[in-house]
Amino acid sequence: MKRTALLSLCLLAPACATTPREPVSVAEAYARALxxxxxQDAYALTNGGPEGEVGFLERYSDETVRRERAAAVRAGTAILEARAPSVTLARTDQGWRVVEARPADVPRAALSRFLDTVEARDWKAAWTQLAAPLRARYTxxxxxxxxxxxxxxxxxLRRARLALNTHVRVGAGEALFSLGEDRAVVLVLEDGEYRVAALE
Incomplete structure (x- = not known):
C-alpha cells in the first residue's frame, strides 16, 4: 500500500519527473519547451553551449526566434543521428540502426565538417568544433x-583537406592526419566528439 501511494505521488509530483533519454524525446521536449x-527548461536540456545560460535566455526571449528554432529541431528529428567515437546510430523508418563505419571514418567526418564550416564562413559553428584549449583562446x-x-x-585549409585522403592514425583519445615532415592535423576526443586541436 505504501509503495503504491509513493508511486502515485511520484507520478503527480514535478520533482519526480525524469529527463527524457531517447534522442527524439529529448529533441521534442526541447522544442516544446521553446x-x-x-x-530554463529548454536550457536544462542543452549541454550549455558557447554563450552560456544568460546568452541563451536573451537569444530566445524573442518568440519568433524560439518558434523558428523549435520548428528546425522538429524537422531534424527525421534524420537524427546519435554518435560516439566507435559507433553512429541513425534514425530510420524501422527505428534506430547502427551505421557500419570504420574507426577512421568518424574523425575523418569530423574534420570534413570543420573544413566545410570554415569554408562556409560559419564561425560560430566552427568555434564549437574546436578542442577546449582553442575554444578558451578564441571567440x-x-x-x-x-x-x-x-x-x-x-x-x-587546403593541406587539411588533402589530409582527409591520407591514413588516419586513431589512438587513445585522438586522431592524427599526417601532413608529412612531422606535421599533422590533430583531432581529440571531448565528450564523445572529435574536435580540432591543430591544423598542422
Missing part, C-alpha cells in the same frame, strides 16, 4: 579575424 516559452569573431588576416590560412 514553443511554450519555458526557457567566433577572433577565429574569423585570424583566418582572414593569416596569409597561410587558405594553404592550411
Amino acid at each position: 514553443d511554450e516559452g519555458r526557457l 567566433p569573431e577572433r577565429l574569423r579575424e585570424d583566418f582572414e588576416r593569416e596569409p597561410l590560412a587558405k594553404e592550411r
Whole structure:
C-alpha cells in the first residue's frame, strides 16, 4: 500500500519527473519547451553551449526566434543521428540502426565538417568544433579575424583537406592526419566528439 501511494505521488509530483533519454524525446521536449516559452527548461536540456545560460535566455526571449528554432529541431528529428567515437546510430523508418563505419571514418567526418564550416564562413559553428584549449583562446569573431588576416590560412585549409585522403592514425583519445615532415592535423576526443586541436 505504501509503495503504491509513493508511486502515485511520484507520478503527480514535478520533482519526480525524469529527463527524457531517447534522442527524439529529448529533441521534442526541447522544442516544446521553446514553443511554450519555458526557457530554463529548454536550457536544462542543452549541454550549455558557447554563450552560456544568460546568452541563451536573451537569444530566445524573442518568440519568433524560439518558434523558428523549435520548428528546425522538429524537422531534424527525421534524420537524427546519435554518435560516439566507435559507433553512429541513425534514425530510420524501422527505428534506430547502427551505421557500419570504420574507426577512421568518424574523425575523418569530423574534420570534413570543420573544413566545410570554415569554408562556409560559419564561425560560430566552427568555434564549437574546436578542442577546449582553442575554444578558451578564441571567440567566433577572433577565429574569423585570424583566418582572414593569416596569409597561410587558405594553404592550411587546403593541406587539411588533402589530409582527409591520407591514413588516419586513431589512438587513445585522438586522431592524427599526417601532413608529412612531422606535421599533422590533430583531432581529440571531448565528450564523445572529435574536435580540432591543430591544423598542422
